[in-house]
Amino acid sequence: MFSAFENFMNKYLTPIANKMDKEVHLSAVKKAMVAMTPLLIIGSFCLIPEAIPNMIGENNIVSQWILNNLDTIYIPYNVGMALMSLYVSAIIGYHLANSHKLDVPGCVSMAIIAYLMMAVEYTEDGGISRTYLGPKGLFVAIFASLVAVELYRWCKKKNFTIKMPESVPDFVSRSFEMIPISVIVIGFFLIIRIICINGLHTMPPLIFTNILAPLVGSMDNPFAVTFLQMLRCLLFFFGIHPSVLSPVTSPISTQFLAENIAAVQAGKEAMHFFCPGPESAFGNFTGTGVTFGLVFWCLLSKSKAQKQIGRVALIPALFGINEPILFGAPIVLNPIFFIPYVICGGIIGTIPYWMMHFGWLSCSIFTPPYVGVFLEGYLTNLDPMSIVANAIQLVLSILVWYPFFKIYEKRELEQEAMNMAESNSAISEEDAKLLDDLDLDF
Structure with a gap:
């Protein structure tokens, strides 16, 4: 019986697992999440000082200093975990560009701008809200980054670029090459944003939240x-x-x-x-x-x-x-x-x-x-x-x-x-x- 089960695993599951491990998109996501480990550790550390006054009481010099400087203590969290999705989009763009042998700076910039097109929400005073720049925007960051790099690759394959003479320096040539690609990528995600906000009356990240809610919620079981x-x-x-x-x-x-x-x-x-x-x-x-x-x-x-x-x-x-x-x-x-x-x-x-x-x-x-x-x-x-x-x-x-x-x-x-x-x-x-x-x- 065990032999039959082993043969079944080797025949069906092992090839699937090997393909998943080598699949460039899943690999890019996995590497991006691993890269977030330092931010998770540092962001978590920010909570430890806040717990100290509860342990030793508030009526002492150490506790008073902590309570008076919580805003400063939380800075690593606010610029780290609170902006996690932004970093994830950049890292996915980087690794996917390497896998496809594309221009890394171009892919990273397209991944970031695609994500921001989907996630940026404005406050009443005209500022930018951080609501979807952190963990709440994680899934839309993954989606936007993967699609943006694939659009970049498609544009390169179809030659939707501006070719400059060979005498033009490489960094200048690449900048002009990015113009039509940027128009296509930004235009694509701008249309998605307009449809979500004006048609569905919701921010794009909330669409992903609703779609993935059963999967996410099940992991608290x-x-x-x-x-x-x-x-x-x-x-x-x-x-x-x-x-x-x-x-x-x-x-x-x-x-x-x-x-x-x-x-x-x-x-x-x-x-x-x-x-x-x-x-x-x-x-x-x-x-x-x-x-x-x-x-x-x-x-x-x-x-x-x-x-x-x-x-x-x-x-x-x-x-x-x-x-x-x-x-x-x-x-x-x-x-x-x-x-x-x-x-x-x-x-x-x-x-x-x-x-x-x-x-x-x-x-x-x-x-x-x-x-x-x-x-x-x-x-x-x-x-x-x-x-x-x-x-x-x-x-x-x-x-x-x-x-x-x-x-x-x-x-x-x-x-x-x-x-x-x-x-x-x-x-x-x-x-x-x-x-x-x-x-x-x-």
Whole structure:
């Protein structure tokens, strides 16, 4: 049965995953979201000082200084996460231009202006509102950037450009080349904006919000998150890195994190649990599938090979990296480990999400770097219950992996005994040389 399932995965799912990973548009989106990691970390850091007066009281010099300088403390957030969509559009334009071997400055400028055509909203005093320049404009930024670069490529292919003599400097030639392309790109997105505002009486980003609302809303459902975590484990079990899903999941989790931070800034409670921080600190606790239980039993194994694998995998596991145990034990394509890794690992990895859903654990307001187990979970929300949640995951992982590891260990010990017997019964090199010297003919 497992063999048939493996063949099905290799025949149908693996090619799809490989194509998704190599597809230039999805790749550009994934790289753009990864590039946002520093902004997420820095933006999240801005919330930490505000929490200090609540911890040590307001009637002291430190708390008073923080409260009097909150506007300054929030500047990195206001120019970082609050303008996230603007940066995403530029980075998508950059990577897509490289993939298509187009002029990078031209594609980046077209991606940015296309996004701004869709997202800019004016205030009553004539200023520009930041409403859709941050996370709320993320999906329209992705759409506008991808379409703008594709329009740029189409114009180049159809020669809708102004050709200058070869004697004209290259930078001048490229500027004139961009004129008709700019007209087409700006005109295209201006028409979309007019249709949305005058025809549908709404801003373009809200159209995307309404269309994607079922998908975005579903990720605040613990059942959906559990299914997603199992899917990630399933992909990794067959050697496919779960990052192939990030072009779809990262914009949602990033938007939720930004909304949590904005809510806390406004004195409200963070409500979204599907965020980048919990994904790493809880979903991938000790690695995708919460594989510390296997590392633990490998360290105590009677099998010399498995004990050595446990020693190699221990330190990486404490920092959320489990490739050594995935490919060393191995877990990948090992039928014995399918249930504890894919099914149980997916469930254990989402226990803290369920705790957040029921209000037993605070939602994330921070995406910490890899700082090790327990500490990383605590930093996501500054809630001591995060340590308890990780401890529950650790104990359950050890319990779940035990029977499956014992089955595998028994097979490994039998194989080692067989190898030892064959080694002991074999003729030594010295005896073989002696027999050759005798030149016996029989």
